[in-house]
Amino acid sequence: MSVQVFRGADSLAHVDALRSVYVDVFCAPPWNEDESTGDAFVRRLAGDAARGGFTAALAFAGAEVVGFATAWTTGTPFPTGRCYPQVAAGLGPERTADWLCGALEIDELAVRPGARGRGVAGELLAAVTADAPGGRSWLLTSTCSPHAVSFYRHRDWTQVTHPSPDGQGIVVFLGPHHPARGLAALPSPPP
Template sequence: MTAEVEVVAAGELNRYADGIRDVYARAFAAPPWNEDPAQADHYAERLARDARRPGFTAAVATADGAVTGFASAWTTPEAFPADRSYGQVAEALGPGRTRAWLCGALEVNELAVAPEAHGAGLGAALLHAVTGPAPDGRCWLLTSVRAEAALRLYERAGWRRVDAPVPGKAALVVLLGPRHPGRVEAGAGAEGGDR
């Protein structure tokens, strides 16, 4: 299967909505996410709203006209959010590092590849497509340490784990992109830095 990855404008996402929903349902039904396939409908609704965020970008992988993967990202607001897992991230990093590393940076929100397309390099290509234009290389993402395959992908692509565990049951970890200026300090230990 030969797939093609392209950056897609927010207004063009509707063309891929059914395929994105399908890939999301299949990718996140497996451990460690174990999401009910109905969650894909909620994601599709959220994606339509997210497409209006400042700095929104998306990429879609297709093969023979079918969506085989997607990624989305946006600029994290200067006033760091408190909903979803953001509050836990801010608690882990402290206000100084949260502001310096994440606010105004490109945040990878979702990345998913259809199970049958794993191992073809699509995850890395999608990640690069949405983070390539990150301002000053400042991009970040949040995932679970239980998502071992995803962590291997990110680390092979040059992403670095922040050495500050995110509190909560999901076992989340923040990763900084390969050109992020905070990468060196990120692995310096949770005790250092502005907490």
């Protein structure tokens, strides 16, 4: 297995393979997305590749793409589409601006089921965050996947928001080298 890093639109040469991995991962439990989200991902990826700092790390087993991670630099002012309002509500306006704007935002991390358990996800995450500005990287994930939450915790990412009172929704993590890691009241880890 090898990991290759692509900048900007260079990753789009592998768009069919990225869509295939996306569907394998996110149309299965716990995400349970409809297969049409793979097409939406491809459309979004074309625009995302033009974002400042866009980076994609792809894991190859021979010629087959078995996983990928994508990231870009979060803009200023903080975006308002997708899940960004939930992030801003969880952190508050000052922390959102100070901690996330200008930081590397990990958007997607996906590894085919047959390639899991071999450190592929950790290698992808390390590759895509290697050049995070000032070590500042962040991501959000859904609490519907305790495995994802546990994965980031075990890689020294710091959870800095709490899920909603019913335990549902998204949580924000700061990367291992983010200077604000110790500034937030941390949620209690699960038993």
